[in-house]
Amino acid sequence: xxxxxxxxxxxxxxxxxxxxxxxxxxxxxxxxxxxxxxxxxxxxxxxxxxxxxxxxxxxxxxxxxxxxxxxxxxxxxxxxxxxxxxxxxxxxxxxxxxxxxxxxxxxxxxxxxxxxxxxxxxxxxxxxxxxxxxxxxxxxxxxxxxxxxxxxxxxxxxxxxxxxxxxxxxxxxxxxxxxxxxxxxxxxxxxxxxxxxxxxxxxxxxxxxxxxxxxxxxxxxxxxxxxxxxxxxxxxxxxxxxxxxxxxxxxxxxxxxxxxxxxxxxxxxxxxxxxxxxxxxxx
Numbered sequence: 199x200x201x202x203x204x205x206x207x208x209x210x211x212x213x214x215x216x217x218x219x220x221x222x223x224x225x226x227x228x229x230x231x232x233x234x235x236x237x238x239x240x241x242x243x244x245x246x247x248x249x250x251x252x253x254x255x256x257x258x259x260x261x262x263x264x265x266x267x268x269x270x271x272x273x274x275x276x277x278x279x280x281x282x283x284x285x286x287x288x289x290x291x292x293x294x295x296x297x298x299x300x301x302x303x304x305x306x307x308x309x310x311x312x313x314x315x316x317x318x319x320x321x322x323x324x325x326x327x328x329x330x331x332x333x334x335x336x337x338x339x340x341x342x343x344x345x346x347x348x349x350x351x352x353x354x355x356x357x358x359x360x361x362x363x364x365x366x367x368x369x370x371x372x373x374x375x376x377x378x379x380x381x382x383x384x385x386x387x388x389x390x391x392x393x394x395x396x397x398x399x400x401x402x403x404x405x406x407x408x409x410x411x412x413x414x415x416x417x418x419x420x421x422x423x424x425x426x427x428x429x430x431x432x433x434x435x436x437x438x439x440x441x442x443x444x445x446x447x448x449x450x451x452x453x454x455x456x457x458x459x460x461x462x463x464x465x466x467x468x469x470x471x472x473x474x475x476x477x478x479x480x481x
Contacts, residue, residue, distance in 0.1 A: 440462065
């Protein structure tokens with residue numbers, strides 16, 4: 199269980215207070231103190247130091263294009279190290295490392311390293327938890343209307359002869375690719391993406407081969423549902439903190455694929471819409 203560590207009675211800004219309140223309810227329900235009295239969120243353990251790693255909630259600073267800067271640290275009363283990083287909430291499986299600071303046994307700053315590099319994260323990395331905490335609690339997601347109030351338009355692709363419904367009040371079509379193989383649709387905040395496209399079976403792969411490939415799990419990908427018919431398959435699950443849904447047909451020598459990704463926070467409201475879209479996919 200992640201812990202909330204008391205630091206000072208100073209009031210945390212409203213944005214961070216909301217983060218802490220939600221975090222306390224969802225991940226540390228046994229904590230009874232008010233969220234504004236807490237600053238540090240325990241997000242995992244440092245393999246190097248063998249000590250807990252904390253996210254400094256007061257350090258979270260929104261940047262442009264759905265990105266946030268934040269600081270993590272090892273050691274509270276006896277500070278060992280701090281790291282400044284930037285997360286792009288469109289991809290919580292990586293972050294950009296800015297600077298690391300190291301402290302001596304007296305708690306005085308001993309060394310500063312400029313990092314300025316991208317880092318890929320696995321599910322066991324404390325910064326993966328930090329990214330998800332920051333992005334899942336701070337991003338203001340698109341409002342999902344009730345299923346009966348969702349309107350749909352149909353997109354048709356003449357090159358590969360398929361069509362699919364999409365909700366224009368939730369996602370907007372992006373510029374078509376030059377080869378006209380399909381279309382991408384995005385929500386205004388980037389929390390929902392939908393892509394539909396066709397491709398020639400140049401490698402002469404079978405549907406079973408593609409199905410097996412897409413059913414594979416990785417440290418950042420969990421498959422929770424999969425099924426296959428004579429000329430189609432569906433695979434869905436979680437990847438990099440998002441829900442993913444993929445439906446693929448193999449017809450007349452061409453693959454026709456629908457991929458939908460959306461933040462897990464939207465799942466209760468958006469799952470029924472995914473069902474509508476999937477059932478409308480024809481090719």
